[in-house]
Amino acid sequence: MTRAPAPGHGGMASTRTHSAEKKRNSVTKAPTRLWGGRFEGGPSDALARLSVSVQFDWRLAPYDLMGSRAHARVLNRAGLLTDDELERMIGALDDLEAACRSGEFRPAVADEDVHTALERGLLERLGALGGKLRAGRSRNDQVATDLRLYLRDHARQIVSRLVELETALIAQAEHNLGVAAPGMTHLQHAQPVLFSHQLLAHVQPLTRDIDRLRDWDKRAAISPLGSGALAGSSLPLDPQATAAELGFDAAAPNSMDAVADRDFVAEFLFAAALIGVHLSRLGEEVCLWASQEFRWIEMDDTYATGSSIMPQKKNPDVAELARGKAGRLIGHLVGLLTTLKGLPLTYNRDLQEDKEGAFDAVETLLLVLPAMSGLIATMRVNTERLETSAPDGFALATDLAELLVRRGVAFRDAHEVVGHLVVWCQVNDKDFDDLTDDELAKVSPHLTPDVREVLNVQGALASRKAYGGTAPDRVREQIAALRAQVNDHASWAADSEA
Structure with missing residues (x-):
């Protein structure tokens, strides 16, 4: 394109x-109007x-x-x-x-x-x-064509910026490969994971965002030019030739739909809103990771701000603004859908409202994405803090239960045994590492001394080797696959822009 x-x-x-x-002033004394012939004033x-x-x-x-x-x-x-x-x-x-x-x-x-x-x-x-x-043309088909060209062009710019964020996350995942972290559900410690696995979990939705924009582009590659006001033209024009020159795949097959259709704007705004949601989720995690309670990461000074009254503060403004902009992007989608829902065919002046939200969505993403990429690329991971806290909260309980299952115990019973063990540890102020052989046996005869083979983080991580799991080999495979996807994304954006 x-x-x-x-x-x-x-x-x-x-x-x-x-x-x-x-x-x-010399050329605008008589204003240029494209519709004034029928009017006396x-x-x-x-x-x-x-x-x-x-x-x-x-x-x-x-x-x-x-x-x-x-x-x-x-x-x-x-x-x-x-x-x-x-x-x-x-x-x-x-x-x-x-x-x-x-x-x-x-x-x-x-x-x-x-x-x-x-x-x-x-x-x-x-x-x-x-x-x-x-x-042979009208503002109706002109503006529909112009907006398609604008959004197709800027979708490629957005993809280029998404590639930068994908790359930053993958680079951090590679640099910190092997570092264990607490995996969470309900914001509670659940099971140990590789921190790289969690970083890559934020890359996956970005790849879907890019695939979604590329898929959107196929449907947006239809030219309305030649549809006129709504009925086409009696002049011997060639809309297909115009479409080809402008980088579209084809001309619109129905002139009425061509000037009335704003599906391409609504779909673009949905893709933008979902990107905003994904950036917001990443931003929320960065806010947590940078907090004193977590202390998983240290933000670089160039991507943080301070307080006007508290000199010790280092605030995650980039992450917070990314989180806040999501509401703006969602609002543009809801606003346009509400505008479109009751319009009769074909063009209505209501459609003037399709542009400001689309323009703002583009500008918002092109503003937020580079800042988020810089924040991720420059953050420093506190590996000691992560690995120390990885087993906290009895996070190895599931691994112990699954070991019992592999030995023939029904999972229902294994779940009960390990649950009782957790309660016993809490009552006696002990962790799994502190238990003696007698204490294990006191809770259940299934808890023989050799269960300790899974009561360590590295063993637990290595055991999660099913496809998509957090085992180091699986994460390496995920990095390689994502690298190939990111290269493909970058090539698509670059080829299209050229």
């Missing part, structure tokens, strides 16, 4: 030179303020210009633009794009949206010839 160059920041310029203002100030969207949809400018170049070539092939007119049109569009990129051309106060602003810029450069480009 062809990446569009950035048009600059999305809002109106806050400061302008006197000469630029003078030039703008302009819109009221209240309607104009309500309708304007250029303050946020200006970021679609490079994608709109891409579509305009493709549409100009289709008009030429249809005999509606001469070769000379096409050459002049493409030259003017290229010049306008350069002016957008440099900031020389910006939306004016009177511009309703990105399409209006760019048509004004084209008319300034070509005069009446610029008006020919509007033939």
Whole structure:
């Protein structure tokens, strides 16, 4: 897919030179409107303020210009633009794009949206010839095309950032391979695991997030351009050729659905929201790991903040902000679904509400992901603390019960025996390591002295060797498989961006 160059920041310029203002005033005394022929007067100030969207949809400018170049070539092939007119049109569009990129051309106060602003810029450069480009297309199919191009482009950028986080987690897993940690359920010590296994448990959902975006991209690769307002065009256009030029797989098969469909936005926002949830879960764990109660990790100073009143504090702001942004991402999805649920076919102005949430979701992820990657890559793991606490809370109880099962004891009975042993230890203020042979036998004749072979962390870890388990060999296999997946993810993003 062809990446569009950035048009600059999305809002109106806050400061302008006197000469630029003078030039703008000279060309905007009669506002460019794409719909004014039927009306005797302009819109009221209240309607104009309500309708304007250029303050946020200006970021679609490079994608709109891409579509305009493709549409100009289709008009030429249809005999509606001469070769000379096409050459002049493409030259003017290229010049306008350069002016957008440099900031020389910006939306004016009177511009309703990105399409209006760019048509004004084209008319300034070509005069009446610029008006020919509007033939055979509508803002309805334009904006649906622009937004697909924008989201497909930025989905690849998000995947690149997800790859960085995957890589940081895998690197920490490799560096700390062999370090035992308390595995938890209900935030209570449950069974020992390798800390690497827990780190990789956060990589797995990220791989699904990337697969989800790649799968989404296949459905988003349909071009609405050529659908017009809703019924297609009587002009001899070629929507399939336009689709191919813009990097889409095909043109939309139904013009009404093409301009009304925002499934691709809703699905993108779901993927973004789920990424946010996964980042939030990782962020919550980092907050716990960095706490004085856990002390599993030490955050690097470059990815932590302090307190304005308590000089000793080191706060996990990156993790907390990642956790907080999840609510924002979920909100965008819910907002769009609520907007879409009652709309009749085809285009309705309600669909103007599809963009701000999508833009914010993109910007939020591109802001959070690099910070989380840096936090994970630079954190220092307190291996001594982890390994010391791995067996705490009688975390080896399940291993003992399973040893009895391997010796022929029904699991129900084994569960009861080990449960009684835990109670006995609690009453007598002892751990498994402290028990004598007589004390084991006093609880149950099944508890012979050789059960101690599983009452150590390394033995327990090694025994978890089933596929997907926490045994060191299984974790090494998981790292190798994830490395291959991450390389594939990176290649997809890079190839698509190129």
